[in-house]
Amino acid sequence: MKSVCKRIALLCFVFALWMLCKLPGAVWLNSVSAKVDGNLAHWAFIAPVRPVLPNVKNSARVSSPVDRFILAALEKQGLTLSPEADRATLIRRLSLDLTGLPPTLKEIDNFLADTSPNAYEKLVDRLLASPHYGERWGRWWLDAARYADTNGFEKDRDRSIWPYRDWVIRSFNADKPFDQFTIEQIAGDLLPNATVEQRVATGFLRNSMLNEEGAVDPEQFRVEGLIDRVDAIGKAFLGLTINCTQCHTHKFDPIKHEEYYRFYAFLNQDEEPEMEVPTPAESKKRDSLLARVAKLEDELSAKHSDLPQRMAAWEAQAKQQAGEWTVLENAEVIATNGVKFEELLDHSFIPRGDNPPTGVYYLTAKTQLKNITGIRLELMTDHTLPRTGPGRSTQGVAWLSEFVAETAPVSQADKLQPLKVAEATADFAAPNNPISLAIDGNLKSSWSIDAGPGLRNQDRRAVFALQTPLAGFDGGTLLKFSLSQKEFGGSAAERFEAPNIGRFRISVTTAPNPKADPLPTNVRRLLAVPVANRTPEQQREVFRYYRTTVPEFADTNNAIANLMKQWPYPATTLTVTPRPVPRETHIFKRGDWKRPGEAVTPGTPSFLHPFPATAPRNRLGLAQWLAAKENPLTARVIVNRVWQTYFGQGLVSSPEDFGTRCETPSHPELLDWLAVEFREGRVSTASGSERPSSAPTLATARGTDSAAWSLKHIHKLIVMSATYRQSSHISPELLRADATNRLLARAPRLRVEAEAVRDIVLSAGGLLSLKIGGPSVFPPIPDGAMAVSFRSRTVWETSKSEDRYRRAMYTFWKRSVPYPSLSVFDAPNADMACTRRIRSNSPLQALTTLNDAAFLEAAQALAMRLWKEGGNDDAAKVRYGFRLCTGRLPDEFEQTRLLQLLQKEQGRFAGNTAAAVYVSSPDLNNLPANMDLHELASWTLVARVLLNLDETITKQ
């Protein structure tokens, strides 16, 4: 035996060598390979064509075209399908697969009682239409989208991107065609008249991790984020390991080093805004507030007929206040606290990465100007800052503790002398934090720009007038400014949300008596437009500022200020949008971002289908290329991952790699048939009359008659099949014939995914909340579980009431400390795209389901439920509980064994009230009057065993 193996191994080695020599043209010899340009091309790189449905002997078993492929392969081995599973098994299997939830007892009863011939299909249709379908399959997509609620790395700060998660759920429920689903995630923002929803979809790209550790180079981790995006697109849509080509031309697939960077170039052109996603109620509230403000303003102007004259006079005077400022170009900014800066085109700077609670920004610049009289610090809004800034706190607020200016001749840079500031002015300061506090020599007092709700996120400026003009030096003057930001206080979590300055810029003037321009940026710009040429909206903008300058309008101004306190702040989400000026992309030699090579333009790998002729060379074009019908990979990759979810292994066993070294598909024709069906959405009638009467019809959830790119259509094709519906019983004969069940002569028996473990257990206890969507929640977590996080002080504030019991997919996903009871059941970390979950079976899982507080709570709830709903005698209660957990009634052995346990525990709790108090219920004050604690405690242990049964957490 050994020597045979060795010989085969040697042959494989020779074959591999031969393959290497032939690359990139030829790959493997397989029935589905085809000749392209005289070379044998890898099957997966050629668009699938619809195969003919194979003929089978046992056509009576065919209930979906899928079965023909499976049966044909089985029959070749002298095998056939197993008998259909019993109905209780079927409904549980189907409910778990389509909604991630076990069926309720009522649903089971209804199904068992439904004798109509299409009872099963009705069940399929009901479950596909369930809003929980979107949760279950949305979560499936979120694995590939590497969704998480924190940024990862050391700081691992929270991020708000759950609106993307909810968009995914809604998209699945609406059965959004997969081509559209693809385009919106890659380039929703670039679609004509892009909606908020379509922008939210680009969160797919933003799910990359972000390193905000102290002193990181933001560019390094921007690049790493893009590398992750290429990887995610490669795995999620293409089934290609594109990232192998980051450092060199792919060893096995025909992707060149240069092509990696051409692909990367599509993604290298963006800014990364944090976008508000108002709910309809919030939009309405904002509109109504603005309307009420406008009404008050209208009333005010109606009362004062001389307003045009007064405003004209004010405008004339305001025009004098602009000042003449020279922006300091070629400045350099560094910080003491490891924060690093990006310089924007207008010479403003924006800090990236870490946002520590204290630090000093130093800006140095050289100027030839003589007689400088004042210095202006502009704090500017930017859509990449929280709520657009200009500060870095969660509200976009900035504080400045101290401003210091120094100078020296350029030739003697180390001879810095302080510049005395005579007076500081600002266009705005919060009442207790005037600008004077920034020049008082005290680091503990600060200027704040917080103008309150609806008003705080606008450009601000401060001007520091010098006591004596700075004459300047021949050969150039060096200026150094220190912006100190010190100890704002706040909780541990807030320390990393410190109100440091976000985007800023420094200018100087030589005009006498410099002061901060009081006018907001937009008003200053509008004053340049003659009144006659302004639109009514523009005129209102000017008036809106003007009225605040008139003391006699105080009543209206105060009324409006009070109204604005109600300004709602919607949730935000992370999106992308193109930067104004394209960025040049270079090859990185050996993948090293510090070794840029030649420049490349955006482009897709040449061995795949051509870039659409009419598509723009940007992300939208990339998205259209991915969604093109000519794409040989995406349809196959997606149907394969769907198949894998149902059967435990894909038709291609490496869902992330359809390249030349992937395993041979178990059923190549079925893969292609499903892929074509997905792409084109027709039920094949190629076999003519052989189409069985019970063949599935198209899912019509989308209200269209085309099922092109419909996932629900694919689901229905699969779950209607006899292959899917067969029993999972494993006989020794079947085990011998096909140990790994590649041929599917039986249904798989699979431990459910992490989320379903929790959902099943909570659901059996009657605790599960079925609320869909919204911010992520914080169910109970074991004490000290957060301690492994670098920021261990970060609090996990356990959610109250309903949010304790939400479906597992809403659990706040902290990358550095993934929720333990989900992680232990192989929920992916979200460090990178995951297209195949591992399914492990470990003692730590046993400890979790036995002892974790959340699981005990479910056992207690289940015990109470048995007591309340389970019938009068113990046997009835046991039967009820068994059914709640497994969907079926126990057999006699099972029932007896559980009753035995009950009896034993009754004995143990008798006279042990202390133990019974702990075990019976978390809520002893609200127990039914006639309830015996010892009895309830015994039942809790029985319920705990029920929840821990292999069958409870298995799809069989």
Next chain:
Amino acid sequence: MNYRNEIKIEGRKLVTRRHFFKDCGIGIGAMALASLLDRDLLAAPQGTNPLAPKAPHFPAKAKRVIYLFQAGGPSQLEMFDYKPGLAKYNGKPCPPELLKGQTLAFIKPDAALFSTQFKFAKHGQSGAEMSEALMHLPKVADDITIIKSMMTDAINHAPAQIFMQTGSVQFGRPSFGSWVTYGLGSESRDLPAFVVLSSAGGTSGGSSLWGSGFLPTVYQGVPFRRTGDPILSLANPRGVSREMQRDSLDALKDLNQHLLDKTGDAEIATRINSFEMAYRMQESAPELMDLSKESKETLALYGAEPGKNTYANNCLLARRLVERGVRFVQLYHEAWDHHGQVHKGTIAQNKETDQANTALILDLKRRGLLEDTIVIWGGEFGRTPMVQGEPDGSNALGRDHHNKAFTMWVAGGGFKPGITFGETDEIGFNVARDPVHVHDLHATILHLLGFDHERLSYRFQGRDFRLTDVHGVVENRILA
């Protein structure tokens, strides 16, 4: 190791668990050793589980690893790398030619050089140089191997820790401990194969440092916690006695066995085993954690105090873990990031760790464990020869992150004891002789564990991944 392992493991789960369960009872101790080379899709499936003990590629010097990770980056210049040259240039800017292309984290390139404030002396017959900050380690100077010429790729904590632990700066790769557990399996039937202990702060790299990446999750590290149960959910819920737990497990075993007989799914046998091992863990882990069983002399040797959450306790626990067959014990002590007050900080952290490190070596040695246990000491990088200090003087006299040259030490398991390997330049900025890159260290340790680091691989995404990526050279000169 063959690239089809994953499929094989999946397949074998189906085929063999039943046999495993029936023939081997509930333990895995009786499992036959399976040669790694035979674990191949073409070979007949053997009764094994993924954690069964396995023989490596060739006879090994070492069987297990204790990794004392000094997270934050201890200053080699304060402890091991004596640089009289640095004193000469103290206060002067670093020569610009050294800084060409060098990335610095916090400090500016013109930061001044900063000499150590510690006295150094030679110790042992080997004459190993150590500073006075190390008051205990000199006792084992002739038992350890000091490598002064370590180099790494990253200069920020999380990426550098991830790199040190997985061989890649990007997240998602299996950790060192996972690779070793994957390669060697476990010799403990009632404790996890790969245990993580930590003192001081949480680590920058988070749980990915001991994650299994794309390897099956059975190979990931199990963190033992500092408070409450050593393992999450280890203790029975309050009020549930050990007898009650046994009752429940007996019922579960019977019911699951009944289902196994009905369905024929061998995975159920694995689940029964998991529950039984969990039960044994419930007994053995608290016993393990209970340091009061140790002699007074041993406790004093380490400076351990039962009930405390200290590094010293963790070192003692590490010895207890390897005694009980645990394959890989990973300690973290995240406390060495001395951007300021590197002098004071080095003293303070050595007070926490130095005695225990020394005790661990002495204790392993006298118990005959050192010869086949590898001990590794070191951080994710070292610290700059240049000073870092806030301009206001509040946080003065520290050092920034430095990846070009730093010191680690190793001991036991086939390393050549009592040598100091590698040299840095006059100011300790670059390696001057015999560089040892992180990949080389990984390759060398895997070699001592019996692996060809190029063959300990796992097929994922169409590629055979390994701990050393495409690098790594075994450094034979530090082997006994």
